[in-house]
Amino acid sequence: MEYLIRFAQLHETFRKPETDSLAELTGVTIDWEFYSEKSPYSIVRLDGGEWNSARARNLIARSILATGIYELWGAGTDYASLHADVRRRTQAVWPECYTQSFRFEIDAFHGSRSTEERRRIYESFKYMGFIGGVDMSKPDNQFTVFEEYQLDAVGNAGPEPIRLYLGRAVAESGRKAVNKYNLKKRKYIATTSMDAELSLVTANMALAAPGRIAYDPFTGTGSFPLSCAHFGSAVAGSDLDGRSIRGAPQRNVATNFAQYNTSHLYLGGFVADVTNSPLVQRRFLDSIVCDPPYGVREGLKVLGSPRIELQQEVILQDGTPAHLAPGYIPPKKPYSFFRMLDDILAFSADRLVDRGRLCMWMPVAGAVEETGSDEAIVGGETEFAIPRHPALEVLSVCTQDFNKWSRRLLTYRRLKDQDINQTELATYKEYRKTMNNDEATQGHRFSADDLNDFRRKYFQGFKDGVV
Amino acid sequence: MKVLTLNFLTCARKTCKQNPAAFPLHPKEAELEQIETDINPLFIQNMLPRLDWEAMKTVTNELGLPNLPLETPTAEALVDESSGEPSQTLKDLHSLLMETSVASGKLVCANCGHEYAVKEGIANFLLPSHMV
Numbered sequence: 001m002e003y004l005i006r007f008a009q010l011h012e013t014f015r016k017p018e019t020d021s022l023a024e025l026t027g028v029t030i031d032w033e034f035y036s037e038k039s040p041y042s043i044v045r046l047d048g049g050e051w052n053s054a055r056a057r058n059l060i061a062r063s064i065l066a067t068g069i070y071e072l073w074g075a076g077t078d079y080a081s082l083h084a085d086v087r088r089r090t091q092a093v094w095p096e097c098y099t100q101s102f103r104f105e106i107d108a109f110h111g112s113r114s115t116e117e118r119r120r121i122y123e124s125f126k127y128m129g130f131i132g133g134v135d136m137s138k139p140d141n142q143f144t145v146f147e148e149y150q151l152d153a154v155g156n157a158g159p160e161p162i163r164l165y166l167g168r169a170v171a172e173s174g175r176k177a178v179n180k181y182n183l184k185k186r187k188y189i190a191t192t193s194m195d196a197e198l199s200l201v202t203a204n205m206a207l208a209a210p211g212r213i214a215y216d217p218f219t220g221t222g223s224f225p226l227s228c229a230h231f232g233s234a235v236a237g238s239d240l241d242g243r244s245i246r247g248a249p250q251r252n253v254a255t256n257f258a259q260y261n262t263s264h265l266y267l268g269g270f271v272a273d274v275t276n277s278p279l280v281q282r283r284f285l286d287s288i289v290c291d292p293p294y295g296v297r298e299g300l301k302v303l304g305s306p307r308i309e310l311q312q313e314v315i316l317q318d319g320t321p322a323h324l325a326p327g328y329i330p331p332k333k334p335y336s337f338f339r340m341l342d343d344i345l346a347f348s349a350d351r352l353v354d355r356g357r358l359c360m361w362m363p364v365a366g367a368v369e370e371t372g373s374d375e376a377i378v379g380g381e382t383e384f385a386i387p388r389h390p391a392l393e394v395l396s397v398c399t400q401d402f403n404k405w406s407r408r409l410l411t412y413r414r415l416k417d418q419d420i421n422q423t424e425l426a427t428y429k430e431y432r433k434t435m436n437n438d439e440a441t442q443g444h445r446f447s448a449d450d451l452n453d454f455r456r457k458y459f460q461g462f463k464d465g466v467v
Numbered sequence: 468m469k470v471l472t473l474n475f476l477t478c479a480r481k482t483c484k485q486n487p488a489a490f491p492l493h494p495k496e497a498e499l500e501q502i503e504t505d506i507n508p509l510f511i512q513n514m515l516p517r518l519d520w521e522a523m524k525t526v527t528n529e530l531g532l533p534n535l536p537l538e539t540p541t542a543e544a545l546v547d548e549s550s551g552e553p554s555q556t557l558k559d560l561h562s563l564l565m566e567t568s569v570a571s572g573k574l575v576c577a578n579c580g581h582e583y584a585v586k587e588g589i590a591n592f593l594l595p596s597h598m599v
Contacts, residue, residue: 211509234510236472238592245589254588264504264565268468270476272592276599278479278583280490284517305596313597323595330593353517 001051002033002072004146004167005042006107008065008175012037014201015065017396017411021205026058040109041146041165043072057171062231064175064200070144070167079124082164086125100132100140111149111159121145125166142169174200177230180260187259188251190221190244194291194361198400198409199227205396205411206287206359208233213267214287215351217274217344220244222253224289229262233287240301240332242271273303275335275343283414285351291361292340294407295452296459300340301332337452339435341387345412346432349391352414358392363407363454364399384453390424391415404462468588471564473526474518478576479583479592481599488578491522494530495582497572506553506561512542514564532563 007015016035023030034043046055051071060069073090076082104122106113113121125143132140147161181196183189194202202224208214210232216224219237221244228235237253239245245253257266272278293300305311310331314322322328341362348358364384386394392412399408476492483489520539527535536556545557553561574583574590581598584591 210507211513213514236475240593242589242591242593246587263502264507268472268568268588268590270468270472270590270592272479273594276479276481276592276594278476278492278590278592280475280477280519281484282475282517282519284475303594303596304599310596314595323598328595330595 001049002043002045003051003056003170004070004072004165005044005060006067006070006146006167007040007042008067009040009109011065011198011201011398011400014198014205014398014400014409017398018063018065018201018204019059020396021207021411022059022063025207025209026055028055028059030059039148039163041148041163043075043165053170060171060173062174062177062204064173064178064197064204066173067175068172069170071170073143073166073168075166076164077162078160079121079164082166083124083127086128086166090128094128094130097128097130097141098132100130101135101138102130102132102141102143103134103136103139104143104145106145106147108147108161109149110151111147111161113147143167144169181227181230186256188221188247188253188256189223192291192293193221194223196223196227199223200230202289202359202361202409203227203231203233203287205409206289206357208235208287208289212286213284214289215279215285216290217272217277217288217347218290218292219253219269220291221247222256222269224291225253225266226256226260226262228287228289229257229265230260232265234265234267236267236269238270238272238277240271240273240303245269245271274340274347275302277347279351281350283351283353283356285348286353286356288344288348288352288356288358288360290344290359292344294363294458295337295455300335300337300452300455302335302340303330304333305331306333307331334452337454338384338387342432342435345387345389345392348412349389349414354414354416356414357395358410358412358414360410360412361407362387362410363405386410390428391417391420405458468585468590469565469568470526470530470532471514473569473574474522476574476590476592478578478581479594480576480579480581483576483578486578489576491519491526492574492576492583494526494569495573495575497530497585498570499530500568500570500588501562501566502568504566506558507565508545508553508557511557511560511564512545515539515542527563530567532567533559535563 029047031045031048033045056069060066074082074086076085106118106121144167146165146167148163149159149161177200178197181200183193183196206214208228208231212233214228214233214235216237219225219239222237225235225237247253253269257263316322344360352358386397391414393415395411395413397408397410399406473491478489524535540556545554547554568588569585570588572585574585
């Protein structure tokens with residue numbers, strides 16, 4: 001007994017990982033019998049067996065990229081084969097539906113049907129013998145005929161669908177939240193606030209849920225913590241720039257939580273630097289979600305100074321140390337983008353609970369190339385390696401494509417200590433040590449471009465050959 | 468910043484990280500704020516094993532709040548046996564961890580003596596260059 005999951009036809013590479021994450025969260029085993037990036041319809045089997053509406057509803061209730069889940073009543077390549085399949089699969093279920101009210105609708109992808117055609121299609125299901133009457137607003141059974149057409153298909157008698165399904169609706173998804181969290185309606189945002197849809201998807205991938213804690217080390221105006229709190233997780237955020245958290249009296253991160261009625265889940269925001277984090281080195285976080293600065297719009301900086309005289313304690317003329325003066329702003333130095341990603345991984349490995357998740361965005365210089373297959377291939381040499389840590393398993397890599405560049409959402413899972421490869425861990429620790437030493441001996445005489453390949457390519461317009 | 472958060476914060480200086488004296492940070496001249504919220508038993512129950520109970524006791528004591536039990540309460544102690552309702556222990560914990568927050572003051576590291584300022588509920592952990 002299969003289910004049909006109806007997806008929105010966008011952010012295709014995020015759809016399956018999001019659903020898989022929700023399956024892990026709700027304890028459902030999901031077998032993908034049919035899935036294609038080019039189709040909004042996918043066929044799955046849940047827990048390997050019978051239909052179970054409660055589990056299906058649970059699975060999809062908070063999904064952002066699915067729109068709903070349906071019992072699969074039939075599939076076919078034309079109406080004859082669809083009807084035959086409906087009889088084969090569901091004839092035994094019909095009697096319990098005989099007297100219940102129902103409603104039919106058509107969901108055509110890359111195609112459309114006139115009112116007359118729709119009516120003819122609905123009536124072709126007459127053989128099921130339902131006499132409960134049509135109820136357009138609150139039917140007991142909502143049936144949807146899914147028609148999938150070839151893109152730009154033309155035919156003499158009009159194009160015909162290439163795949164057909166009949167589904168009985170089980171549950172809607174949580175996609176309405178996208179509208180609720182729309183940045184246009186949020187009181188306090190900034191230039192780099194993550195859009196509502198992808199922040200909510202990120203929160204799903206991070207398994208944010210009641211009883212858990214999520215943390216964002218680059219919180220900005222709080223988009224990720226807000227999304228995690230939407231799903232019931234307690235949240236905390238920090239940022240190197242205190243101004244973004246403090247905002248203005250009536251427009252700041254705290255008022256954003258108030259706007260969505262999730263203040264009770266907001267543990268607090270603080271001003272801090274990931275490389276000198278005040279968070280204890282204890283494994284207490286369930287999720288770490290972040291979109292680290294790419295160094296294009298906002299500078300990529302950490303605490304410290306490249307100037308020797310500022311590396312000593314600075315004493316003001318009146319003899320008091322400068323850092324104790326009110327309004328003191330600590331100096332910052334440019335930082336390597338890849339070093340920062342590496343630091344985030346090390347930080348996360350030390351603080352995530354077993355099976356806790358890190359969801360991190362990173363830019364990729366170069367757009368994703370369209371290929372013939374469902375698989376997208378990232379353009380040759382411009383691809384940045386995915387940062388790795390022996391304690392963190394890469395679960396998924398999702399790509400959002402822009403015109404000349406793209407960015408990826410990387411999802412990692414913290415392995416249990418006994419599952420970590422000890423040889424890799426030893427090598428990794430050695431590598432971190434060497435890197436720290438190199439930095440200490442070489443000093444900090446690098447420009448932002450030297451340290452950030454992405455920034456350099458961005459300002460060169462991602463032209464090939466100019467490196 | 469909710470009191471729960473204090474149990475996860477230590478001195479930001481690398482040289483203090485290994486020193487037990489750096490945790491917990493000690494609140495000084497702290498102004499507290501109490502905001503009532505709905506009780507979340509699942510969350511409190513999940514947090515209990517993640518808390519450093521000794522640090523909890525120190526901080527509540529220094530904030531002048533009612534004393535905590537000597538040991539971390541067990542999950543059973545959170546539910547009233549006869550009624551199945553939240554127990555007094557759970558209510559107290561909820562009030563302390565989730566309803567009480569530090570609005571302003573300082574957080575002091577007992578190892579290096581550095582003071583981190585808290586203003587409008589936001590703590591500032593940025594360090595001057597010579598401490599990085």
